[in-house]
Amino acid sequence: MKFSYYPGCTLKNKAKDLDRYARACAAALGIELIEPDDWQCCGGVYPLGKDEIAPKLAAVRVLADAAEQGNQLVTVCSACHHVLKRVNDDMKNDADTRERANRYMDLQRPYTGQTGVLHLLEVLRDRVGFDTLKEKVVNPLTGKKIGAYYGCLLLRPGDVMTLDDPENPRVMEDLIRALGAEPVVYPYRNECCGGYVSLGDKELTGRMCDRILESAVGFGAQMLLTACPLCMYNLRAHSDLPVYYFTELLAEALGVKEAAQ
Amino acid sequence: MQKIGVFVCHCGTNIAATVDVLRVVEAAAKEPGVVHAQDYPYMCSEAGQALIASAIRDKGLTGIVVCSCSPRMHEATFRKCAERAGLNPYMVEIANIREHCSWIHKDMEEATQKAIILARAAIAKVHLNTPLAAGHSQVTKRALVIGGGIAGIQTALDIAEAGYPVDIVEKNPSIGGRMAQLDKTFPTLDCSACILTPKMVEAAAHPNIRIFTYSEVERVTGFVGDFTVDIRKHARSVDMDKCTGCGLCQEKCPSRKTPDEFNRALGTRSAIYTPFAQAIPNVPVIDREHCIKFKTGKCGLCQTVCAAGAIDYTQSDEIVSEKYGAIVVATGFDTIKLDRFGEYAYDQSKDVITSLELERIMNAAGPTGGHLERLSDGRMPREMVFIQCVGSRCSDGRGKSYCSKICCMYTAKHAMLIRDKYPDVNVTVFYIDVRTPGKNFDEFYRRAVEQYGVNYIKGQVGKVAPLPDGRLRVSGSDLIDGKAVEITADMVVLATAIEPDPSARRLASMLTASIDTNDFLTEAHPKLRPVESPTAGVYLSGVSQGPKDIPETVSQAGACAAKVIGLLAKDRLTTNPCTAHSDQLLCNGCSACANVCPYGAISYEQREVNDHGVRGERRIAVVNNALCQGCGACTVTCPSGAMDLQGFSNRQLIAEVDAICR
Numbered sequence: 001m002k003f004s005y006y007p008g009c010t011l012k013n014k015a016k017d018l019d020r021y022a023r024a025c026a027a028a029l030g031i032e033l034i035e036p037d038d039w040q041c042c043g044g045v046y047p048l049g050k051d052e053i054a055p056k057l058a059a060v061r062v063l064a065d066a067a068e069q070g071n072q073l074v075t076v077c078s079a080c081h082h083v084l085k086r087v088n089d090d091m092k093n094d095a096d097t098r099e100r101a102n103r104y105m106d107l108q109r110p111y112t113g114q115t116g117v118l119h120l121l122e123v124l125r126d127r128v129g130f131d132t133l134k135e136k137v138v139n140p141l142t143g144k145k146i147g148a149y150y151g152c153l154l155l156r157p158g159d160v161m162t163l164d165d166p167e168n169p170r171v172m173e174d175l176i177r178a179l180g181a182e183p184v185v186y187p188y189r190n191e192c193c194g195g196y197v198s199l200g201d202k203e204l205t206g207r208m209c210d211r212i213l214e215s216a217v218g219f220g221a222q223m224l225l226t227a228c229p230l231c232m233y234n235l236r237a238h239s240d241l242p243v244y245y246f247t248e249l250l251a252e253a254l255g256v257k258e259a260a261q
Numbered sequence: 262m263q264k265i266g267v268f269v270c271h272c273g274t275n276i277a278a279t280v281d282v283l284r285v286v287e288a289a290a291k292e293p294g295v296v297h298a299q300d301y302p303y304m305c306s307e308a309g310q311a312l313i314a315s316a317i318r319d320k321g322l323t324g325i326v327v328c329s330c331s332p333r334m335h336e337a338t339f340r341k342c343a344e345r346a347g348l349n350p351y352m353v354e355i356a357n358i359r360e361h362c363s364w365i366h367k368d369m370e371e372a373t374q375k376a377i378i379l380a381r382a383a384i385a386k387v388h389l390n391t392p393l394a395a396g397h398s399q400v401t402k403r404a405l406v407i408g409g410g411i412a413g414i415q416t417a418l419d420i421a422e423a424g425y426p427v428d429i430v431e432k433n434p435s436i437g438g439r440m441a442q443l444d445k446t447f448p449t450l451d452c453s454a455c456i457l458t459p460k461m462v463e464a465a466a467h468p469n470i471r472i473f474t475y476s477e478v479e480r481v482t483g484f485v486g487d488f489t490v491d492i493r494k495h496a497r498s499v500d501m502d503k504c505t506g507c508g509l510c511q512e513k514c515p516s517r518k519t520p521d522e523f524n525r526a527l528g529t530r531s532a533i534y535t536p537f538a539q540a541i542p543n544v545p546v547i548d549r550e551h552c553i554k555f556k557t558g559k560c561g562l563c564q565t566v567c568a569a570g571a572i573d574y575t576q577s578d579e580i581v582s583e584k585y586g587a588i589v590v591a592t593g594f595d596t597i598k599l600d601r602f603g604e605y606a607y608d609q610s611k612d613v614i615t616s617l618e619l620e621r622i623m624n625a626a627g628p629t630g631g632h633l634e635r636l637s638d639g640r641m642p643r644e645m646v647f648i649q650c651v652g653s654r655c656s657d658g659r660g661k662s663y664c665s666k667i668c669c670m671y672t673a674k675h676a677m678l679i680r681d682k683y684p685d686v687n688v689t690v691f692y693i694d695v696r697t698p699g700k701n702f703d704e705f706y707r708r709a710v711e712q713y714g715v716n717y718i719k720g721q722v723g724k725v726a727p728l729p730d731g732r733l734r735v736s737g738s739d740l741i742d743g744k745a746v747e748i749t750a751d752m753v754v755l756a757t758a759i760e761p762d763p764s765a766r767r768l769a770s771m772l773t774a775s776i777d778t779n780d781f782l783t784e785a786h787p788k789l790r791p792v793e794s795p796t797a798g799v800y801l802s803g804v805s806q807g808p809k810d811i812p813e814t815v816s817q818a819g820a821c822a823a824k825v826i827g828l829l830a831k832d833r834l835t836t837n838p839c840t841a842h843s844d845q846l847l848c849n850g851c852s853a854c855a856n857v858c859p860y861g862a863i864s865y866e867q868r869e870v871n872d873h874g875v876r877g878e879r880r881i882a883v884v885n886n887a888l889c890q891g892c893g894a895c896t897v898t899c900p901s902g903a904m905d906l907q908g909f910s911n912r913q914l915i916a917e918v919d920a921i922c923r
Contacts, residue, residue: 159658167603187606187726218729 001127003118004066004073005033008080009041015077015229021247022076022120024260028251029128029136033074036065042083045196053100059087060101064111072116074123076247078228081119082153082161088113089160119154119163121171121227121246130178138255140180146249147184147221148172149212151231152192166190172225175246179253188215193234202237209238217241225249263388266297266322267380268313270304270329272359277302279363281373285328288377292384296320305335313339314346324352324387328380330359333786349392351838351908356383378921385920389913393838398887400486401586402829405430407478407768408591410438411457412803412814414464416589419822421469425829428471428583429464430478430492432764433522435540436461438593442523442617444624444631446811447674448705454539461541475546477764479580481588481771482861484890485798486834488585496576498547499533503571506543510563510572511535519551521628525618527636528628533563533572538626547572587825588772590782590794591802591818592765596757597652601659605651605755606725610733611636613725615757616647616668619675633683635752637731642751645679646735647672647690648722652758654693661758661779666808668756669696673709675754680713689716689748691737699812718746725753765805773859774799781807792821800824839908840889841896843882845870847903850880854895854904862888863895 005026011019026033040058047055063084066073075081090097092113102110124133148169155166164171169190173183191212194205213235216224223242226232235243251257267289271277282300290298297320301309304327316322325348327339332355340350358376366372404420406413409431417427429436440446441461443453464470473492480491499510514531521530523537532552535545553560554574564572596615599607607613612635614622625631634641649668652660669692676688695717697703709715722737728749735748761780769776774794775783782801785793792801802821803814828834843854845868855863868881882904884895895904896911905911 165601165603167601168608185609187609187724191724215726215729 001030001123002032002034002071003123004062004069004071004115005035006039006042006062006073006075006080006084007035008075008077010044010079010229011077015232015245018076018227018229018245018247020260021245021251021257024256025247025250025254026120028254028256029124029133031123031128034069034071036062036069039065042080042087044079044083046083046086050096053097053104056087056090056097057101057105059084060091060105060111063088063091063113063115063117064105064107064109066115067111068108072118074118074120076120076227078119078151078154078226079230081117081227085117086157086160088115088117119227121175122163124175124250125171130174133175134178134180137178137180137253139253141176141249141253142180144181145184145220145222146176146181147186147216147219147224148176148189148246149193149216149224149226149231149235149243150190151226151228152190152195154227155190172227172246175250176225179249181249184216184219184221186215186219186221188212193231195230195234198234198237205234206238209234213239213241263294263323263390264296264321265292265294265384265387266313266316266320266325267292267295267299267384268304268309268316268325268327268329269298269300269358269380270309270327271300271302272330272363273302276329276359276363276376279366279369279372280358280376281369284373285358285376285380289326289328289380289384292381294388295384297322304329305338310338310342313342317343317346317348322348324348324354324390326354326356326380326383326387328356328358328376328383331355331357331361351393352387352390354383354387354390356380381923382917382920385916386913389910389916390908393907395838396836396886397833398484398486398836399833400829400831401488401584403427403583403585404587404589404825404829405478405488405490405583405585406589406591406802408438408593408762408803408805409433409436409464409472409474410591410593410803411440411460411811412593412805412818413438413589413591414460415815415818416591416800416802416822416825417470418460418464418467419819420825420829421464421467423822423826423829424469425826426469426471428473428492428585430476431472431474432477433536434475434497434534434544434546435536435542436464436472436474437537437539437541439617440811441537441539442525442620442624444620444627445674445678447670448699448701450674450678458539458541461539465541472542473581474542476581478768478771483584484860484888486586486828486831487887488588488798490583490585490588492581492583494579494581495546496549496578497544498549498552498572498574498576499545500571500573500576501542501544503569504544504567505569505571506535507568508535508545509566509568511545513562513566515560515562516551516553519548524621524628525615527618527621544571547574587798587800587828589800589802589821589825590765590768590772590774590805592762592768592805594759594804594808595762597660597760599651599755599757602651604724605648605722605753606727606733607755610725610727610753612642612731612733612751613753613755615755616671616675617757619754620671623675623678633679633686640751641683642686644687644748644750645689645752645754646722646733646748646750647676647688647754647756648725648735648737649690649692649756650721650758651755653756655758661760663779663808664696665756665759666696667759667810669694670699670702670705670810672754672756673697673706673715676715677705677709677713680709680715687716689718689750691718691720691722691735693719693721699810720746759804759808761805772796772799781805792817792824798828836887837891839891839906840886841884841891841893841904841906843884843899844903844905845879845881846872847901848879848881848899849901849903850882851900853898853900854882857894857898859892859894860888860890862886862890
């Protein structure tokens with residue numbers, strides 16, 4: 001299994017763990033992740049202004065690069081995954097964006113959205129398979145009650161992300177089960193943590209995070225799992241409840257955590 | 262050479278606003294064989310038809326073309342008009358310059374050109390038309406009603422009262438349908454059972470009505486006036502003649518864990534059961550899937566306790582074959598599944614229920630004995646939230662695009678009944694719009710708001726979150742205040758969209774009756790023929806045709822019965838002469854046509870054929886004209902071109918194509 005791999009800039013700084021453990025787990029599962037030589041920040045936020053093409057170009061560049069390599073493109077950060085899938089969807093389905101981006105970028109070949117974008121969770125579920133993954137677990141996380149925290153960007157909009165049911169997801173719960181732990185399903189697992197609002201209004205994100213944390217703890221979660229550096233930041237800022245990247249617990253279960261540190 | 266008249270209709274501005282009608286007349290007049298061409302604002306009106314009739318008589322026309330609306334609309338009108346003027350009705354052709362032209366185009370020049378081409382094609386066809394004579398077929402004076410809910414019961418009663426025998430086929434062990442599950446009915450709040458069960462009894466006792474419960478339609482052949490239907494009577498395992506309905510078997514049955522369908526699976530039932538106390542017939546069935554005797558061979562308790570000796574484990578399904586003149590589809594509805602609406606937490610909390618489930622909870626014979634309580638812990642709710650349009654008017658593809666029509670009223674009913682019986686319970690209703698167009702309906706809704714203090718909030722709910730303490734946090738928006746609203750509720754009731762019963766789809770294909778994208782059966786005309794299917798002899802009653810409440814269902818059932826009675830009152834029907842026939846010199850007996858014929862109208866005969874002086878015996882396709890519906894499937898399938906359709910011959914169609922391509 002070979003994929004192009006887009007880490008994204010946060011994973012080179014604040015979220016080094018998300019990246020480091022993802023690579024270690026991929027290696028342990030026989031997945032080859034190839035990072036392109038030359039990529040830029042995806043922008044972090046999908047630009048909603050339809051007339052503005054520039055903020056989408058970094059994503060188009062890495063998508064086109066994967067197409068040139070003939071690879072699908074894997075990412076682990078919720079925000080990067082969100083931007084890459086949505087820009088790719090525009091390149092496939094929105095003629096205006098496609099034409100303008102191609103005119104602007106002067107690519108070797110026109111890019112028309114042909115690259116398949118996958119979150120690592122999708123690779124684990126659909127390509128590796130949770131049953132196979134379960135067999136490779138050497139340190140099962142037995143007895144741990146873990147709440148999956150999806151946040152908002154990973155699943156929505158559902159018809160573009162196509163990762164899971166945005167209102168009642170299960171992919172991370174299935175992962176937690178495969179790792180030998182007990183998933184805690186709580187209703188606020190797909191609610192927004194406040195995201196970038198924390199830059200300007202800490203009180204508001206505080207309220208949003210409190211609600212998520214109350215719900216998780218109330219239903220018995222001992223720790224939370226996330227795929228998003230920003231969610232991690234916001235949740236940790238408002239609670240002592242341990243929050244881990246899903247790749248870290250995966251690495252622990254696969255017995256590759258130490259080596260990756 | 263035919264003498265052809267062309268009549269171009271303006272249809273007010275429907276055609277004339279987009280098609281230059283005078284230019285169509287001019288162009289048609291120049292076509293070979295056309296001796297008369299004229300326009301008129303409304304050709305279908307009495308004056309318009311008089312113009313056609315006098316032109317036929319005065320000019321001795323042998324064929325006419327009417328450039329107007331779809332033949333589905335007025336072909337019959339113009340054929341009758343021609344016949345009155347002494348012309349064979351099959352010498353009339355319609356060029357559809359409305360639905361196929363003016364309604365779908367904007368550019369006048371292009372639309373006019375297209376209308377001229379369509380007229381030309383029809384003229385080319387009518388040159389090759391030959392007078393046809395319609396035959397006659399018999400009418401079996403018996404009707405079949407599929408579905409024994411209020412729609413089916415009312416339709417059957419009305420037909421039976423007119424003196425015709427009717428059979429009702431119901432797949433459940435009892436008739437009664439959804440209405441039997443309801444507690445009270447809007448806008449009068451009378452008890453549903455009190456007004457339904459007398460009708461059930463009346464149907465069961467009526468000398469002209471036979472009821473097949475626990476039965477399904479298996480096969481339909483034939484055509485209007487002469488359908489043959491196979492009905493599968495599922496093995497009841499109880500002898501209907503012997504059973505006295507004492508109920509002892511149900512009391513003693515040790516298998517009691519089957520979800521009770523009648524109570525929307527909120528409770529359980531025994532394996533031998535009648536769905537509800539007032540069931541008709543009051544004869545239980547054994548659910549073999551859950552019966553211990555059928556699963557393991559042991560038990561047999563019901564047989565032991567039955568004093569009447571009615572239990573019969575050896576019964577098997579029985580097929581009853583019966584002839585009918587008319588078939589009524591009254592298969593009703595179910596609520597949609599909510600698995601794509603995770604935001605309402607229906608699967609996550611027992612205290613999030615559908616309105617139909619609330620209906621059972623409110624009912625004295627329901628799982629809580631009519632006492633309002635939370636299914637999780639049996640506590641009385643203090644705060645209740647109703648959410649309307651769950652899956653109705655849904656634009657994101659998860660639910661239904663249509664309005665389910667009954668929810669605004671039953672939600673007002675539920676809210677009012679709860680406030681009346683339990684004044685301490687706060688009730689909030691989230692709605693998109695409140696739609697109450699019915700007699701005394703808006704007054705009813707206003708009573709809920711003004712007299713009973715139900716809190717209506719215009720806005721939708723984004724999330725129902727179960728809280729660790731078992732309550733439910735409902736987050737929604739109040740569009741009038743422009744605010745986010747949060748209510749911590751004890752119970753949430755979802756006004757779930759309704760959809761046609763899943764059996765409708767299979768049935769429609771058996772009946773060759775058309776259904777729409779939502780699986781509702783389609784009317785022959787949405788305004789002018791609302792209770793008839795486009796398939797002759799098939800009629801529509803109740804929600805199988807579209808969402809409707811009880812008053813509307815009963816009205817439609819009556820209308821449907823009137824149409825059926827109108828058919829059954831006839832001794833014979835005129836048959837369509839546009840049927841297929843096989844040219845025995847070209848047919849090689851390959852069976853391709855019989856394989857595609859949906860009506861089983863084609864068989865084969867060994868015939869002696871004189872093929873240009875060579876005599877020999879050949880296998881030849883023969884069409885039964887009584888069964889053939891003129892669909893044309895055989896003519897396009899026949900590899901040797903032996904099959905042809907009267908009135909739509911291959912030559913006629915090619916002539917049309919030639920005229921279009923000229």
